Amino acid sequence: MIVAKTSQMAANFDRGETVALSLSYHNKSVIRFISSVITKILARNNLIYLQDTIITILREIIVNAVKANSKRLFFRFQNLDMLDEEQYTLGMKNFKDFIIQNQEFIEDELKKSDLRVLVYLKKFESGFSIHVQNNSPIHPDELKRIKMRIQKAKVYNDFSEVYCDVSDDNEGEGLGLVLTILFLKNTGIGANSFQVSSNGKVTQASIAVPFQLKPAKVMNKIQQQILDEVRDLPTFPENIIELEKLCSNPEVDYRIIADRISMDPSLSVSVLKLSNSAAFITRRRIETINEAINIIGLKNLQAIIIASSARSILDERYSSFRQVWDHCNKTAFYARQLALTFGREKIAQNVYMAGLLHDLGKIVLLSTSSALSEWMMTLVSNRKMRSSTVIEEVSIGISHSSIGEQIARKWNLPEYLVQAIQWHHAPLGCAEEYRDVVYITYLANKMCSIEDKKFDYYYLEEDALDRFGLNSEREFMALHSNLRMKYLEHNEPKY
Ligand SMILES: [Fe+2]
Ligand SMILES: [Fe+2]
Structure with a gap:
């Protein structure tokens, strides 16, 4: 009600x-x-x-x-x-x-x-x-x-x-x-x-x-700095773009892909890591790239390659924010499970990928504004604020969803991903054809926020719940606790 x-x-x-x-x-x-x-x-x-x-x-x-x-x-x-x-x-x-x-x-x-x-x-x-x-x-x-x-x-x-x-x-x-x-x-x-x-x-x-906040002068500078950062981010490496293309070809010889991935050690490691993450609930540990392709499939592999590259570009440039990525992994798991539960198998790997990358703007935001962190910390401790990101965004006047959207566009990520990143906190704004992907990413992300006590069931958009027939708080909670348990069960790192 x-x-x-x-x-x-x-x-x-x-x-x-x-x-x-x-x-x-x-x-x-x-x-x-x-x-x-x-x-x-x-x-x-x-x-x-x-x-x-x-x-x-x-x-x-x-x-x-x-x-x-x-x-x-x-x-x-x-x-x-x-x-x-x-x-x-x-x-x-x-x-x-x-x-x-x-x-x-x-x-x-x-x-x-x-x-x-x-x-x-x-x-x-x-x-x-x-x-x-x-x-x-x-x-x-x-x-x-x-x-x-x-x-x-x-x-x-x-x-x-x-x-x-x-x-x-x-x-x-x-x-x-x-x-x-x-x-x-x-x-x-x-x-x-x-x-x-x-x-x-x-x-x-x-x-x-x-609607247009006027950040203080010093904040304005930081906002500009963030936009400059986004502009200066490197594009995706050539080999990744080629790999991604290969994955979209259903006739492709798996061995070619496996060889290509194996040539790049850091990519191999992250592909194996993500293949073994909770999202796929495999029966045994995936040890080789060949196994990864066979077990999780080409479509999922493609998602993993893009997500790994995006993450490594950001991690190389900025200090690695484990907390953000851990949260993204969990969101990705929830999103995939939700898609399967709601009979949206076709977009399972899309929402998985959206989950993996939805908060990428946060990394740039956190890194660029770290000079301010001391001042922020005073605010945080005095007002018992739950997260400093909120205050950083408030002071800078640009949201991590907007930063993320700009990065995603710069990297030519597929439109469904751009939409999911841009609208993951305000799902009603997305284009009609991406509604399933965006709503599921939104719900998965909010489930994580509810667990962290940063959000409340009552704050959820009715439209997003209705779309998947979630008609009551009890139903939502039951689904949430079911996913939570599954996640805990499978979350022991296998690699
Ligand atoms: Fe977010
Ligand atoms: Fe998030």
Whole structure:
């Protein structure tokens, strides 16, 4: 239900309709629902790397809005007037303890009351805006204080400055605001995109997110550097291109291919390694290139040759990122299994290959921006971000899917592969004829992210689940755990 509803909302948003959500309390299921809508909206607009940032900021704003409503509720219970200076001070003395000690009670009472938090999402030509409203008046002094904090926060450059300054803030609300501003600044969304206003009845906090982020100057340089890197990447070696052609000829003599591969020791090693990887579940270890061809077939071999060459070009140039490739291997395994499960045997080797290479943009991204890693690490540890890649992308303003797409085009990789690399986080954007390949790569990759707790079933696009008849969370989970087990069983390296 949630998957369908949030996909529908994201679609409405894309058509330019205002999406409105109403809530009384920020419990887990409410936050999950909102995160799901936001994730889908961002993915569809190639901004998936803003997921963590926007969800963190939005959650912060919603929590504050609910808190403002709780405050109003509390003042009603106490028969105090919020707008009266003396009564306000009196009420605030006990309010903090009240919300800490009575969370469940507050949740129930808010539900029964007329106090609501409304979230509006609206798309316009150059970006979109999020408005969070609560129907409690804000004390003019408090609004003034918030505005002053926002002003002050714009001056900070990094978190260390913040900690020195905010530690004397006894209300504790300051920190959330300052971090929000700092995040907006560092992501290139811009500190001015955050506004708080009140008309005496309703208080509103808004963020405007442009589709084209303006990275800070230093980030702009890095973006250029990445594009230069992609331009300077070597093309595929001649012998690989020839080998690939040979593999597409069904009449070919296997021995010619085996000989050619054997002439290139590093290619032989990686072909054997990948042939013995979990994807093919062979009964015994493949020892020679001849066996590899016989057991996994020419089509799979062709995929392996391309994937091996792509990887070795990147590994030679940059430090090897085992984690990324390990993740890709697992995605490839899942993708192949999914194709077989969904009766899409014909594209099994295509999705396998897409899995192997879908994150190749990440390698270039991670390598090029490593000069920044220290600064990134500060951000990561302070905000408990789950991965630094996200922040790097956020700061640089270019996604690893876009980088990957450019590399794939440069290497003249087949169109289905280019599409899978480009759309693996936003599958709805792909061309119609590649939908099966892209959707399966997407699902396989997301299964890995779910295992790493970076993604949630509820964030999945309904269309991708529907296409393969996955109608419920239970069905999806059963399939996922089945694949996971298979992967673990066969993942002991045989070579
Ligand atoms: Fe990815
Ligand atoms: Fe991935």
